[in-house]
Amino acid sequence: MSSPSRRWMAVLALAGLAAAAVSTFVHAQMVSDPTHVSFCDINARVSCTQVYQSRYGSIAGIPVALGGVVWFAGILLLVLAHARGPAASRAHVDGYLLVWSTIGLAVAMYMAYASFFVLQTVCLLCLVVYAAVIGIFVLAGSASATPVIRLPAAAAADLGHLARSPVGLVLALAYAAATVGGSAWFVRAEQAPGFASAAAGESGEPNAAPATSADQQSEFERFWEAQTRMDFTLPASAPHPDAPVIVVKFNDYQCPACASTESIYAPIFAKYASSHPGMVAQVTLDFPLDPECNDETPNGQHDAACEAAVAVRLAAAVSPEARERMADWLYGNQAGLERDTIVEALESIAGVDAARFAARYATEIEQVRLDIATGAALPVQATPTYIINGVLLRGGLAARYFDAALAYEIVRAEAPAP
Numbered sequence: 001m002s003s004p005s006r007r008w009m010a011v012l013a014l015a016g017l018a019a020a021a022v023s024t025f026v027h028a029q030m031v032s033d034p035t036h037v038s039f040c041d042i043n044a045r046v047s048c049t050q051v052y053q054s055r056y057g058s059i060a061g062i063p064v065a066l067g068g069v070v071w072f073a074g075i076l077l078l079v080l081a082h083a084r085g086p087a088a089s090r091a092h093v094d095g096y097l098l099v100w101s102t103i104g105l106a107v108a109m110y111m112a113y114a115s116f117f118v119l120q121t122v123c124l125l126c127l128v129v130y131a132a133v134i135g136i137f138v139l140a141g142s143a144s145a146t147p148v149i150r151l152p153a154a155a156a157a158d159l160g161h162l163a164r165s166p167v168g169l170v171l172a173l174a175y176a177a178a179t180v181g182g183s184a185w186f187v188r189a190e191q192a193p194g195f196a197s198a199a200a201g202e203s204g205e206p207n208a209a210p211a212t213s214a215d216q217q218s219e220f221e222r223f224w225e226a227q228t229r230m231d232f233t234l235p236a237s238a239p240h241p242d243a244p245v246i247v248v249k250f251n252d253y254q255c256p257a258c259a260s261t262e263s264i265y266a267p268i269f270a271k272y273a274s275s276h277p278g279m280v281a282q283v284t285l286d287f288p289l290d291p292e293c294n295d296e297t298p299n300g301q302h303d304a305a306c307e308a309a310v311a312v313r314l315a316a317a318v319s320p321e322a323r324e325r326m327a328d329w330l331y332g333n334q335a336g337l338e339r340d341t342i343v344e345a346l347e348s349i350a351g352v353d354a355a356r357f358a359a360r361y362a363t364e365i366e367q368v369r370l371d372i373a374t375g376a377a378l379p380v381q382a383t384p385t386y387i388i389n390g391v392l393l394r395g396g397l398a399a400r401y402f403d404a405a406l407a408y409e410i411v412r413a414e415a416p417a418p
Helices: 005-034 048-053 063-086 087-118 124-141 146-164 166-189 196-197 213-227 255-274 305-318 320-332 338-349 356-375 399-414
Strands: 245-251 280-285 385-388 391-394
Touching: 005 048, 005 063, 005 124, 005 166, 048 146, 063 087, 063 124, 063 166, 087 124, 087 146, 146 166, 166 213, 213 399, 245 255, 245 391, 245 399, 255 280, 255 320, 280 356, 280 399, 305 320, 305 356, 320 338, 338 356, 385 399
Parallel strands: 245 280
Antiparallel strands: 245 385, 385 391
């Protein structure tokens, strides 16, 4: 690798390291502060937080962003080794850089696919990371490197050189210690940060939200008590449950974040249904980001969201179980939703055929528009938007704090009147 290429690789690695470090910091803030809003959360389409909080944002409680920090730091160490190490090892280092950059490119492209096509959300910090990884891969591929098949043997000799270099050895140990320490911090702080804290475990069953510490609970209660409680009235067409704690969700069945919160909050609702039966009720209102039925989103791109909302309503008319199965199917098949596939699934799940769907569509879509009008008056700016006993939450809360909010509202409801 030439000196100019090495310098450019270092510049790209520093840029990527900065973006990954900021992403990791934001993720850490999300773990400890339920109110934290990232500076790069611009709207529902351009939001770092939605990507970090998704199932793609962390692995076993460790943020993917922290992996980016580790990867870019590794690139910088290899660039330093290329510049300062033995001349005989430089071709080997070129080979290590090629392998390391190939791994990074594969991960970056997978994450880009998940962000753009699955979550349909753009993370600005992630874009910096993707660009840096691609640039580093191109530079690494242009060097005359030791063939990959010979790298294991070369690595043994290079490790020997490293062990005899005090500076190199200290840097390598510091790198390893920082990697392990950073990972351990996130694992200790929260087994799965943010929304991911209630994701399905190895058994496939949802895990309960991790408990908050006494300090976290106290801090959250101060935050919650400071929130403004609006005088919110459900539309006449919606259920009006007789429960002291009512959670309203403005929902779009084609919205990835709506699907995530649905699965993540499910075990929390189940817990209170068991421990405090009749105390907590959920009401889902439709707010499809589809201009076909929602004039509030003229540029919405969820072209089947109106049909999805109608399908769930028709399934609900059959039975609560059919409604739940229909909603689950929609959440699980968001990428390929269109009218024909929705109708086909509705017939399979609830026995409502295409003719019945077409006959009822105009009536049901007017009911959907009543929900939309209710949301527009708030206004709802993105989905999901939650209202817990009048407290408006755009996007929701980390699972542990959503749990804490319901617990607080139950205690508040059970307290004797002054």
